[in-house]
Amino acid sequence: MKQFHSDVTQFRGPHYDFGFYQGERLKRSPILPNREKQWGPRKDRHFLINLEEYKAIMATFAPAILDEIRRLADALHMDMEKAFRRFGGYYLEYSRSGCSIFSDASFMVRNYDSHPRGYEGRYMIYEPTDQGYAVIGPSMQMTGRIDGMNEKGLVMGYNFTHSRKSGDGFLCNMIGRLILENCANVDEAISLLKEIPHRHSFSYVLLDPAGESHVVEASPREVAVRRSNVCTNHFHLLNEENRYRLEETRHREKTIRDQQQHTSHPYQAFKVMNNPAHGVFSKKYDAAAGTIHTSVYFPRELKAWFGISPDREPVIFDFNKWLQGDDVIVKKSKANFNIIAHL
Template sequence: MTKVHSEITQFRGTHYDFGYAQGLSLRDSAVLRNRQDSWRIRKPRFQTDEQDAKRAFMQFAPGIWDELTGMRDALGVPMTEVLRDFGHYRVNAKPSGCSILTGTDFMVRNYDYQPQTYDGRYSFFQPTDRGYAIAGPASRVTGRMDGMNEHGLTMGYNFMQRLKPGDGFVCHMIGRMILETCATVDDAIQLLKELPHRGSFSYVVLDRHEETYVIEASPRSVEARKSNACTNHFELLTHENRHHLDDSRRRLNLIQQENSTSIDAHAAFRLLNDTDKGVFSDLYKSWAGTIHTTAYFPKERKAWFALGGNQEPVVFDFANWLQGEDMQTESVHGELDTQLGIANTD
């Protein structure tokens, strides 16, 4: 077993100041060392042109470009290194798992991936310059793997396939952009149709109006469908699917069977987080082990978070935080059934 933890970070201010603060916290950190060491082991198979990246960010999320600039200034490194490690534009994403179930007033999500990539940061950010306030676990510091914004819009994404990548943003940055710039599911659908996509993912969104969609996105096409369950295969863009989908279909069938009687949020959380229910995954070496389980409640603007399986979630009151009341929890702890380390640990 490997002990894991996520630090709770809270920031109110401009994007540049947020980036600068994150850069200071990363200096001499295990997260930064592990990120840099990974490039010594394997050379990047991509190149990111700084001006090209800036144009893309300025079109869709200029505040995040300011954040990257702040990180550059705090870290004292070239912008090319910041873009390589934290820009998430034209980089490559590894395959992963993930399962999502929504109800009329909740979303529950398993994040399935490789622990050595996991930042161990749960971020609350309320920008004072532009964009919406966001709560959720960070991915590669600037991205978000799931989360909720001040309007109650909730998002999680699931990997589909990595063949024939395009020139565009990867999933965790797209997730961040959805939360930072969209108030409703209709906004999210429109944004995903305009954004350039690097890989093929489904983005599940739920808003306070009880609207929930699975938005299937690849570098070549984007289609939206109403559904309350999603694993790792497309239902509309079937020509984009991988050949081996048995585990994805197995998990989806389990979720749909349990949800046939209108499952409530607590039961949905137990379905995904309990290790004996068949949805929680221990395939960490295959980049598909469950690291965290989250739940979001758009109307109440509350969030649940747990690391590892068979856990009771920590509850965050995002609505109170938006009114200026800081979170008292400093970190969340758990265990994973693996010997692999985690990115925020030496």
């Protein structure tokens, strides 16, 4: 049995200060040394290669995040080229993963599937005072977001499709951050996803207080939009972009539809995703497709639930109260994974 946790970080202020704050905390954390071990001798080919192009693109879409990365580098005494490569979220490789999403008119519930070894364990609540919307959700690669909700009630989660035929572009986690900090509703998020370059093929599931869920199928070559409240790891519209073996993802999609049609309350929907008895929660950690966390977001109430590992009671965050100045008292969310593989 391996124990993991997610630290809850809350911050109000400009991106510049937020970057330095994160860097100071990361100096005392095992996250960066562990990540260096994971990257290993192959790391150079995983990182973006045109730094000037990246900075120009970010200056267009999110210049404040550039400030955040610069101050991260200052705090970590890291040269800027290395910092952009480590935290820039552009033109990197992405590990295979699962992930499942179900949405109702009033909430979205999402399982993030990967391997605990690469999980950062940082749940971020950040309100920028320079530009962008406040966002709540777990981080990836320090500056990116795995899923989340912003102060306007826009909710975002993404599911991996494949990394074949990759192109120059942003990673899913940075795309998630750009959506949440820059877009007020589903329509704006769709427009952004059509405009920015994509490194790999992912589905981005979007929900806002209007209550209609959209799935944006995005590849380096094309972006298509459909209305749906269930998403796993295959495209419906961009069929030519799908992987060759789709049995598992289609079966999981059907399981979610079958199980969720009997739910009448968000807690029941959470349990369908988080309790292995329902057949959605995955324990395939060796294949980098085991469920790490289950998130629930309520765009009208501005509340979020978060649970790590199977069959857990969710930690509840009142994002609306936090936006009004009430800090959350939760500092850490703990979890145990029964994993046979070497971590």
